[in-house]
Amino acid sequence: MRAVQYRTVGSEPEVVEIPTPEPGPGQVRLKVTAAGLCHSDSFVMSLPEGAYELPMTLGHEGAGVVDALGSGVTGVVPGESVAVYGAWGCGVCHACARGAENYCARAAELGIKPPGLGAPGALAEYLIVDDVRHLVPLGDLDPVGAVSLTDAGLTPYHAIVSSLGALPAGSTAVVIGAGGLGHIGIQILRAISGATVIALDVSEEKLKLAREVGAHRALHSDDSAVAAIRQLTGGVGAQAVFDFVGNASTLEIARASVAMDGVIQIVGIGGAVLPTGFFSTPMGATVRAPYWGTRSELIDVLGLARSGAIHVETERFTLDEAPEAYRRLHEGTLRGRAVVVP
Structure with a gap:
């Protein structure tokens, strides 16, 4: 064969x-x-x-x-x-x-x-x-x-299901990376949570895809992203951030945009790590690295x-x-x- x-x-x-x-x-x-x-x-x-x-x-x-x-x-x-x-x-x-x-x-x-x-x-x-x-x-x-769906659907679903307690109606979820996993993650969030979904990517084509599959907002993943997320959430931040990239710049966006008592799910294997604690992540925030x-x-x-x-x-x-x-x-x-x- x-x-x-x-x-x-x-x-x-x-x-x-x-x-x-x-x-x-x-x-x-x-x-x-x-x-x-x-x-x-x-x-x-x-x-x-x-x-x-x-x-x-x-x-x-x-x-x-x-x-x-x-x-x-x-x-x-x-x-x-x-x-x-x-x-x-x-x-x-x-x-x-x-x-x-x-x-x-x-x-x-x-x-x-x-x-x-x-x-x-x-x-x-x-x-x-x-x-x-x-x-x-x-x-x-x-x-x-x-x-x-056996990976690119299952992995986002596993991360999102474990975060549903943070995502009632009126909450905000940020999806970093609107590519292979992220565009499915957006759809899962729309299907099973009450969250407003904000998608981030560096590619205009992938931001277009994010809008097509249901993201409420689609923003460039750059130096202005954190301020935009804070503005859209009334300064509170996102109750859940799903990073489907996992590099140093995206993890910094996740750290800086998550709300107090929120959750960061590091799904992408971009090679970076995120320090967590009193002088890094907001109070009460959890950081998780789900697998499959x-x-x-x-x-x-x-x-x-x-x-x-x-x-x-x-x-x-x-x-x-x-x-x-x-x-x-x-x-x-x-x-x-x-x-x-x-």
């Missing part, structure tokens, strides 16, 4: 021929129908030698149809359209028992890695999923339109998509075009999410 692999540190991913995998006991093989690209992939490919075992098939956002079952598998049937829940854990610890495999305490110890982030990923013609519990039925949802989301939250996200409350702006690529899609992702010239269709 063909696959997109990261093979050499510092090099671009390559399209290669590798053996088609066979499912072992308890495993499910999918014929991939769609695979999403993510900034996390770029982050992985920026790490030094030894961070991941190479070559590695990329793609932690995956959807497909069930193609073959390993021995002992029940609960899915060949031909069923499914999405992959990528935050694989041990399945038995306290976090996993409540569906929060994204916070599995034993995954690192046991060498369990997500597809595309250590295990072979979805940027291939076929994908092995380790357990049927990591599959969620897609039903009539278009896999190309839905696949990015739970399986039940993925079911919720797909439900929002099925109802029409959220959608993903996508650009479609073939497997052969995947390296070019990664270049555009790195350059920031994609509108929404890149989806590869084998």
Whole structure:
């Protein structure tokens, strides 16, 4: 089969021929129908030698149809359209028992890695999923339109749901970065919270997208952003700030614009850190670095998509075009999410 692999540190991913995998006991093989690209992939490919075992098939956002079952598998049937829940854990610890495999305490110890982030990923013609519990039925949802929801929808949803107590009617939420995750985050905020949504970005095109998907206000992410947010909130600041970038300048905007007793969610992996305490963040403010989301939250996200409350702006690529899609992702010239269709 063909696959997109990261093979050499510092090099671009390559399209290669590798053996088609066979499912072992308890495993499910999918014929991939769609695979999403993510900034996390770029982050992985920026790490030094030894961070991941190479070559590695990329793609932690995956959807497909069930193609073959390993021995002992029940609960899915060949031909069923499914999405992959990528935050694989041990399945038995306290976090996993409540569906929060994204916070599995034993995954690192046991060498369990997500597809595309250590295990072979979805940027291939076929994908092995380790357990049927990591599959969620897609039903009539278009896999190309839905696949990015497994991360770019689930991660914002997880961050927003944990902040809903701060976002009643009349509150303000700031979304920093209106790209792949941010434009979905805006829609989720509009769908499940009572907040006025202010979107920030450095790109006029992405600010236009933010307005199209429901942001009440869209502002340039520059030196004037904090003053504008303070003015729009009567000097109080935003009850919640969701930073989908995570670099030094965006974290400073988050710190300076959050209200007392508010919450900052650092979702983006831009590499910066935010000091917190009495002489940094406002009194009572909390800072959180959420990771992915739970399986039940993925079911919720797909439900929002099925109802029409959220959608993903996508650009479609073939497997052969995947390296070019990664270049555009790195350059920031994609509108929404890149989806590869084998």
